[in-house]
Amino acid sequence: MSVLRKNIAFNTLLSISQILFPLITFPYASRILGPAGMGAINFADNIITYFLIFSALGIPMYGVREIAKVKGDPIALGKVFSELILIHLITSLLSVVALLVLSLSTQRLLANFQLYQIGMAILLGNVFIAEWFFQGIEKFKYIALRTVLIRLFTIVLLFVLVHSVKDLNTYYALNLVATVFAAVTNMYSISKIIKVSFRNLAFKHHLKPLLVIFSNSIITTIYLVFDSIILGFLTSNIHVGYYASAMRISKLSMVVIGVLSAVLLPRLTIAFKEKNWEEAKMLLHKSINFVMFLSIPIAIGTFCLSEEIIRLFAGDQYLPAVGALQILSFIVIFVGMAQVFANEILLPLHHERKILYASLFGMVVSLGLNFLLIPHFKESGAAITSLTTEFTVSMVLFYFSFKLFKLNFPWLESIQAICTSLTFFIVKMLVLKVTTVPVLVIIITVLLSACIYLVSQLYLWKNKHVLEVLSGFKIFNFSGGSR
Structure with missing residues (x-):
């Protein structure tokens, strides 16, 4: 390994x-x-x-x-x-x-x-x-x-x-x-x-699976970027700029969550091909826990610091984008889970059509909500649409994946992560009593919140996956079995 x-x-x-x-x-x-x-x-x-x-x-x-x-x-x-x-x-x-x-x-x-x-x-x-x-x-x-x-x-x-x-x-x-x-x-x-x-x-044997995956890509792209296009036609470049800044910042956190998908796809393809179900289950169990462990504090932390993040990385002229960023901060959770279900379960098992069905459902939700919300709420309407769409797609993929391959979803660990992450708001409130400089507020709040989160996971919740990471093992011990 x-x-x-x-x-x-x-x-x-x-x-x-x-x-x-x-x-x-x-x-x-x-x-x-x-x-x-x-x-x-x-x-x-x-x-x-x-x-x-x-x-x-x-x-x-x-x-x-x-x-x-x-x-x-x-x-x-x-x-x-x-x-x-x-x-x-x-x-x-x-x-x-x-x-x-x-x-x-x-x-x-x-x-x-x-x-x-x-x-x-x-x-x-x-x-x-x-x-x-x-x-x-x-x-x-x-x-x-x-x-x-x-x-x-x-x-x-x-x-x-x-x-x-x-x-x-x-x-x-x-x-x-x-x-x-x-x-x-x-x-x-x-x-x-x-x-x-x-x-x-x-070429013939490539065409059928390619067309299914291609159709899914087109449909997914429709609900991922069509919000900006509709926003551009129904409002102006300024509102597109506000939304683009919020979306770009929210996408930075998605990068971290996607670390495992690209690495695991070749391995899972071989494991499923050889019907090595135990290895596949172990890899997927680690991946789901990794996503929930990171995405929940990232989402809540981004929501908590949204105004300071906009001020620091975009400037005061982008302050109208704060509301959109707060909405989009939670998208990382659903995108992370969707990547696991689609890229690590359905695709290696050659169930591309089920990914396509989920994307079709997401496209319908996206188009309907975009035209309904953008005229009234502009960039915030586009943000609400994106979050709702990713949530519904993730739930559909969850349904298809767990019918094919039974896994224990980390519900308890997720609730523990949410409870711990809510302390970030208290940390920020205390930091604001010392300084209001955006860069200092972000740095101090992130460092203190990260320490609280890790200590809670280790000593309060006794999260076995965090203990595994920090107790002398390699960063990801994929050689062990699932718990």
Whole structure:
């Protein structure tokens, strides 16, 4: 299991970078570009996200599973990779043409046409990143180190090139720079591992599962980003900017919760394929406990410090986003559980259709609530819709997953985590008597609250999983059985 521990460690490093780097770049960019500028970028980015999902055709999820199955056979590995990347290239070319036509024929998009030109280049570059290949063969060290280095480079470019709202296009083009560097380095690395050939390829057996996963991706994307698009059409870029800042901050916490999913998917695929139910149960039990142990204090802590977080990372001009952030702070719990049910149970067991059904239900809820709430509550209405949608999708996935694979959900541990996390409000109230400087309030409250939370888990609740982490074992002891 030492390899698994290393994979988790490097994926944790990757996740930490996904949190720390936006903490550096977002405060700077949000102040330079303002709510309207950030709103314009977020609106364009959400449009382009749809085309990225269409061009990917479900390959990022499907590819990990299929690569994991044949990673011990270089010939089969090369064949599967060649088939999937060719499919991705064809769909990406179609997506570029469709995005070009849409951006030229829609005045709302034509007003920022350069952003969509950059998006077209990102669409093509994204084909050759092929992150799913490295996840499938469990090269998480390579993924983490490469990503961190590229992000460091783009941070330098941000401070060198972006100085005013006129640099709107330059700011968004940094995504293209990162895409190109990732694509070049990945294709070079892949060429050293396998032989890419486009002869004697077979596509038919990929199409059915790809279409199911693709349909799920499209539907999921509708309820994940359509709120910003509806908000943009029904209100203005300023309200999109408020909502985007709240959503971006709330998404930082989701990164931590997603650490295990990418690492466990190849392992669970093999465990389910070999019908090794005990190993699968042990891995899933650890994963669910990990999600609940972290997501509950993160959610309550974000709610507690929402005003200070907005002031520090976005600026006072974004204070109207505080309400939206308070609502969105709890989304991390439901997204974390949905990842476990969908990516670690249903997908490895080849029940993609059940993920699709859950996403369809979420899409209906999202569309209905967005049009009902946004005209009256603007960014807060979009936030309520997102939270409600993620909750309903998580519950549907919970139902499907537990019918297939019986697990003991940590209800007691979850209640204990909630009770302990409520002390964060008392801690903040005491800290505010000493200082009201946002950065100091956040740092002191987080440190004191984290200590209270860990001590309570260890000595009050005697949480076995925390004891396991802090009593001389490796950070995640996946070699032990479930309790």
